[in-house]
Amino acid sequence: MNNNLYTPCTQCPRKCAVNRNQSKGFCRETDELRIATACLHFGEEPLVTVFSGSGTIFFTGCTLRCSFCQNYQISQQGMGKEVSKDEFLKMCIKLQEKGAENINLITGSHHIPVIADYIRHAKANGIIIPFAWNSSAYESVESLELLKGLVDIWLPDLKTLNSLMSKELFAAEDYPSVAKKAIRWMIATSPMNIIEVTQKGKTREKMLSGVIIRHLFLPGRMADTKMTLDWLKKFADTKSCISLMSQYTPVPFTKEITAFQNRLVNSEEDIELRNIIDEYDFDYLFYQDLSDDTSWLPDFNRTQPFSNSLATPVWHWKEGFV
Numbered sequence: 001m002n003n004n005l006y007t008p009c010t011q012c013p014r015k016c017a018v019n020r021n022q023s024k025g026f027c028r029e030t031d032e033l034r035i036a037t038a039c040l041h042f043g044e045e046p047l048v049t050v051f052s053g054s055g056t057i058f059f060t061g062c063t064l065r066c067s068f069c070q071n072y073q074i075s076q077q078g079m080g081k082e083v084s085k086d087e088f089l090k091m092c093i094k095l096q097e098k099g100a101e102n103i104n105l106i107t108g109s110h111h112i113p114v115i116a117d118y119i120r121h122a123k124a125n126g127i128i129i130p131f132a133w134n135s136s137a138y139e140s141v142e143s144l145e146l147l148k149g150l151v152d153i154w155l156p157d158l159k160t161l162n163s164l165m166s167k168e169l170f171a172a173e174d175y176p177s178v179a180k181k182a183i184r185w186m187i188a189t190s191p192m193n194i195i196e197v198t199q200k201g202k203t204r205e206k207m208l209s210g211v212i213i214r215h216l217f218l219p220g221r222m223a224d225t226k227m228t229l230d231w232l233k234k235f236a237d238t239k240s241c242i243s244l245m246s247q248y249t250p251v252p253f254t255k256e257i258t259a260f261q262n263r264l265v266n267s268e269e270d271i272e273l274r275n276i277i278d279e280y281d282f283d284y285l286f287y288q289d290l291s292d293d294t295s296w297l298p299d300f301n302r303t304q305p306f307s308n309s310l311a312t313p314v315w316h317w318k319e320g321f322v
Helices: 086-098 109-124 141-147 163-170 175-188 222-235 265-280
Strands: 036-040 054-061 103-107 129-136 153-156 193-199 201-216 241-245 283-287 311-316
Touching: 036 086, 054 086, 054 311, 086 103, 086 311, 103 109, 109 129, 109 141, 141 175, 153 175, 153 193, 163 175, 175 201, 201 222, 222 241, 222 265, 265 283
Parallel strands: 054 103, 103 129, 129 153, 153 201, 201 241, 241 283
Antiparallel strands: 036 054, 036 311, 193 201
């Protein structure tokens, strides 16, 4: 697919200037959109999973090089299959038919022009549930503008505001400044719309539009998390939801990392984090219960990449529709 943002590619903040119609950019992808898996997922925030789960679609490639990426098989090792506009539509239809609360597009920042076209095609052909954009927030506002009016829910990470950390861990020293601009654009673009829905006598909240900002606490880096929470309190509180995650799980590193401790979060850190968020008194915040269960880690070689309780697959890059 010829696109002037791909020749040379300038659509992500790296502006690597590779002609992706002919070769791979920093994201390790050409102009061919590839997907690893599509499934109903029950591990997202309650506003997104609600009763029936979020209809997640995982794209291959990434604009970052996160040392601790838990989806490294698809973000860095290239697992995935090229998918046409019509096959993408079929995925969305399958997910909608199975009751998905939304179509949750995961790590598509390097393919925004194509994905925008695919979303338009899906909306024109029967997809009526909201679209969610699940990303690292390492995105230019210029590219995000292509998704305006197409995406309803934004699920950005705010990984760190420490440029030294982002340089070592993500190969992106400018991540903090880029992510802040992207997130403030998302907040301005999508005011929160949360409703109550009832099923079988149970009532839950459901997000129809808005922003959920995620921050993953890295073991031993409490000061960095406080810096991030300071910014979120000032610029995002009352206008978005905050999701503070304590699920960091060690994965094999490809290089030596000194920036943080590659281990699970311990109980002392969990207590300190809980005390900190009480002090901030965010208007709307999710916090994970501490767990040493690592069975949720995905393996995208499997047709069912996640545990059976966490997801229901509908399509896999090796098997097609399942």
